[in-house]
Amino acid sequence: MFASRLLLTLCLSLGTTFAPAADYHFSDAHIHYVDFFQESEGMERLFEAMDASNIDHAMISGIAVAKKWHEDEPKRPRYYAGDDAGAYWFSATDVFVAEAVRALPEDRQRRLHPFLTGFNPTDKNADAHIRRMLELHPGFWQGIGEIFTRHDDLTAITYGDTPRANNEALTRVYHLAAEYDLPVMLHSNITSKRERNPLYLHELEEPLRNHPHVRFIWAHAGTSMEIHRHQEKLDFLLPTVERLLDAYPNLYIDLSWTLRTPYLLDAKGRPAPEWVKLVNKHPTRFMLGSDVVGRFGSLGETIRGFVPFLDALEPDTARKVARDNFLAILPDPARAKR
Numbered sequence: 001m002f003a004s005r006l007l008l009t010l011c012l013s014l015g016t017t018f019a020p021a022a023d024y025h026f027s028d029a030h031i032h033y034v035d036f037f038q039e040s041e042g043m044e045r046l047f048e049a050m051d052a053s054n055i056d057h058a059m060i061s062g063i064a065v066a067k068k069w070h071e072d073e074p075k076r077p078r079y080y081a082g083d084d085a086g087a088y089w090f091s092a093t094d095v096f097v098a099e100a101v102r103a104l105p106e107d108r109q110r111r112l113h114p115f116l117t118g119f120n121p122t123d124k125n126a127d128a129h130i131r132r133m134l135e136l137h138p139g140f141w142q143g144i145g146e147i148f149t150r151h152d153d154l155t156a157i158t159y160g161d162t163p164r165a166n167n168e169a170l171t172r173v174y175h176l177a178a179e180y181d182l183p184v185m186l187h188s189n190i191t192s193k194r195e196r197n198p199l200y201l202h203e204l205e206e207p208l209r210n211h212p213h214v215r216f217i218w219a220h221a222g223t224s225m226e227i228h229r230h231q232e233k234l235d236f237l238l239p240t241v242e243r244l245l246d247a248y249p250n251l252y253i254d255l256s257w258t259l260r261t262p263y264l265l266d267a268k269g270r271p272a273p274e275w276v277k278l279v280n281k282h283p284t285r286f287m288l289g290s291d292v293v294g295r296f297g298s299l300g301e302t303i304r305g306f307v308p309f310l311d312a313l314e315p316d317t318a319r320k321v322a323r324d325n326f327l328a329i330l331p332d333p334a335r336a337k338r
């Protein structure tokens with residue numbers, strides 16, 4: 001009481017009309033528990049970050065590849081792009097996630113939504129591997145992904161074939177996802193670093209059309225840091241996302257990483273009216289994500305960074321985007337508990 005009277009007095013004395021920001025609760029639809037070396041700060045740090053910023057729920061996945069420390073490289077790399085060494089598909093990532101989640105007390109387990117990611121998306125045996133993993137811990141995994149397909153430099157250094165979202169192996173995975181009612185998160189870049197057109201879009205669009213019963217989450221709507229180093233902003237992104245949302249009711253957009261700036265917010269942090277309009281038009285189809293990898297210090301700041309954009313939305317839509325839309329696409333049994 002005293003504090004609020006003090007605040008009121010302060011506002012009055014400053015001559016401002018003080019409208020406090022909405023008190024959002026969040027779901028983070030895109031967290032990697034480990035980094036490209038399969039290392040993690042651990043669950044305590046993750047929950048510290050979630051609790052400090054009202055992040056009630058989070059998707060949690062591993063990283064499907066491990067970066068090699070090659071003997072030709074002068075020092076141990078710190079990121080996958082740190083040197084010329086390759087990366088290889090790494091299934092144990094799911095074991096790290098499963099063990100870490102299963103060791104948590106029940107109330108914390110309920111807040112995490114594990115997605116299975118450790119398989120080679122060019123191998124037509126991938127669906128058989130995923131099925132064995134799903135059966136190993138029945139009901140544990142609540143989604144599949146983030147599946148790395150077109151991923152600029154990462155694609156180039158990953159050993160073996162480059163995955164496409166529309167290849168034969170993933171077609172089999174989508175059938176499995178439909179069978180288990182699991183959402184699928186796809187990292188499928190909309191283009192290459194240099195092409196100023198949606199070069200790879202058809203690879204995403206084909207499964208959207210062919211698998212209407214699978215809920216697809218398109219990670220950061222096909223944008224990436226590398227693309228933006230070469231092309232400041234993709235002019236065709238907004239009309240493309242708009243067309244896809246109208247055409248495919250099974251498509252959901254993860255607003256993480258390179259989508260927040262420069263698309264949702266401009267360089268000065270002002271919300272982009274055309275994106276506000278699009279999200280208001282499709283209030284159930286967008287969700288927030290941090291896309292942190294193994295370290296959680298920046299988690300709260302990243303998620304709270306969306307608040308200026310949320311504040312520009314209709315209040316009901318803002319609440320859905322901030323928290324509820326992610327929970328609504330989880331499989332039935334998981335959704336029922338929220």
Ligand SMILES: [Zn+2]
Nearest residue numbers: 030032146291
């Ligand atoms: Zn990611």
